[in-house]
Amino acid sequence: xxxxxxxxxxxxxxxxxxxxxxxxxxxxxxxxxxxxxxxxxxxxxxxxxxxxxxxxxxxxxxxxxxxxxxxxxxxxxxxxxxxxxxxxxxxxxxxxxxxxxxxxxxxxxxxxxxxxxxxxxxxxxxxxxxxxxxxxxxxxxxxxxxxxxxxxxxxxxxxxxxxxxxxxxxxxxxxxxxxxxxxxxxxxxxxxxxxxxxxxxxxxxxxxxxxxxxxxxxxxxxxxxxxxxxxxxxxxxxxxxxxxxxxxxxxxxxxxxxxxxxxxxxxxxxxxxxxxxxxxxxxxxxxxxxxxxxxxxxxxxxxxxxxxxxxxxxxxxxxxxxxxxxxxxxxxxxxxxxxxxxxxxxxxxxxxx
Ligand code: IPM
Ligand code: MG
Numbered sequence: 097x098x099x100x101x102x103x104x105x106x107x108x109x110x111x112x113x114x115x116x117x118x119x120x121x122x123x124x125x126x127x128x129x130x131x132x133x134x135x136x137x138x139x140x141x142x143x144x145x146x147x148x149x150x151x152x153x154x155x156x157x158x159x160x161x162x163x164x165x166x167x168x169x170x171x172x173x174x175x176x177x178x179x180x181x182x183x184x185x186x187x188x189x190x191x192x193x194x195x196x197x198x199x200x201x202x203x204x205x206x207x208x209x210x211x212x213x214x215x216x217x218x219x220x221x222x223x224x225x226x227x228x229x230x231x232x233x234x235x236x237x238x239x240x241x242x243x244x245x246x247x248x249x250x251x252x253x254x255x256x257x258x259x260x261x262x263x264x265x266x267x268x269x270x271x272x273x274x275x276x277x278x279x280x281x282x283x284x285x286x287x288x289x290x291x292x293x294x295x296x297x298x299x300x301x302x303x304x305x306x307x308x309x310x311x312x313x314x315x316x317x318x319x320x321x322x323x324x325x326x327x328x329x330x331x332x333x334x335x336x337x338x339x340x341x342x343x344x345x346x347x348x349x350x351x352x353x354x355x356x357x358x359x360x361x362x363x364x365x366x367x368x369x370x371x372x373x374x375x376x377x378x379x380x381x382x383x384x385x386x387x388x389x390x391x392x393x394x395x396x397x398x399x400x401x402x403x404x405x406x407x408x409x410x411x412x413x414x415x416x417x418x419x420x421x422x423x424x425x426x427x428x429x430x431x432x433x434x435x436x437x438x439x440x441x442x443x444x445x446x447x448x449x
């Protein structure tokens with residue numbers, strides 16, 4: 097097949113990990129007879145430096161014209177003043193909004209060989225295989241903001257339609273997996289959460305009676321993620337709770353450098369990115385772990401290009417390389433040899449014979 101993929105390397109280690117992702121996609125294209133073409137565009141701090149905007153119009157056009165978008169990371173100390181009028185993160189939020197990618201899938205799987213990298217006890221981690229489905233284009237991230245000298249506010253709004261569509265995405269995913277959905281809210285305090293819970297209960301009872309629904313308050317969910325992580329199958333939650341819980345969940349896998357994400361809307365076009373940030377402290381040194389971006393390319397192949405066989409091939413190659421002991425610096429034990437970003441990527445490409 098032919099596909100156009102827009103690459104947004106962004107800031108920090110973004111360019112390095114996106115180069116790894118592209119190299120993997122190139123190998124897949126070569127081995128499976130596809131034609132992938134790429135367009136590179138500016139986003140984040142790199143875009144602010146060039147154009148003054150974290151998401152220039154040309155970038156928006158390049159993303160809207162593509163079949164899929166692969167993003168590295170945005171942000172860094174140079175642009176990190178929270179009071180600056182333009183910040184790299186605004187570009188990311190706007191990109192999610194203009195692409196209409198309201199469903200953010202963040203899978204967390206723990207390879208037994210990597211259990212030692214997690215701060216949690218290995219026996220707790222046995223069998224962890226969950227996906228957080230985070231609502232991505234609503235809630236407090238996108239509500240009206242106010243600021244005076246003495247007060248500030250961020251409005252959190254959800255509509256029934258916004259809740260229904262994300263719950264359906266999560267429930268369909270749960271139905272295709274182990275048939276369990278956990279909805280996370282704060283319905284004892286927040287009105288938006290009470291609407292979230294009522295809507296979730298109704299949609300699940302009428303449309304997905306075969307999926308077992310559990311409901312947790314977000315504070316309890318934060319605890320259960322650590323005390324019984326293997327019990328979770330699919331977790332669905334609103335934008336900010338999902339942001340926080342997925343950083344927590346990443347520690348189950350041992351490194352932020354392992355976790356991919358897909359952001360999807362109603363069309364096939366999706367935005368794919370590692371969940372880690374731009375890690376400016378290690379940028380440009382070949383120290384970054386490209387595994388999360390490589391795993392994100394597998395999600396891109398599966399969700400936007402409908403190439404399931406190719407997606408699985410990437411996942412199998414990546415897991416195989418990790419099982420065989422390949423470790424970037426974030427995962428290497430003391431005294432263990434660490435592979436550079438490029439060497440790890442080459443190992444995955446070799447495994448994609
Ligand atoms: C994430 C990030 C972003 C978010 C930031 C960079 C705006 O933390 O993708 O999880 O909060 O959504
Ligand atoms: Mg986050």
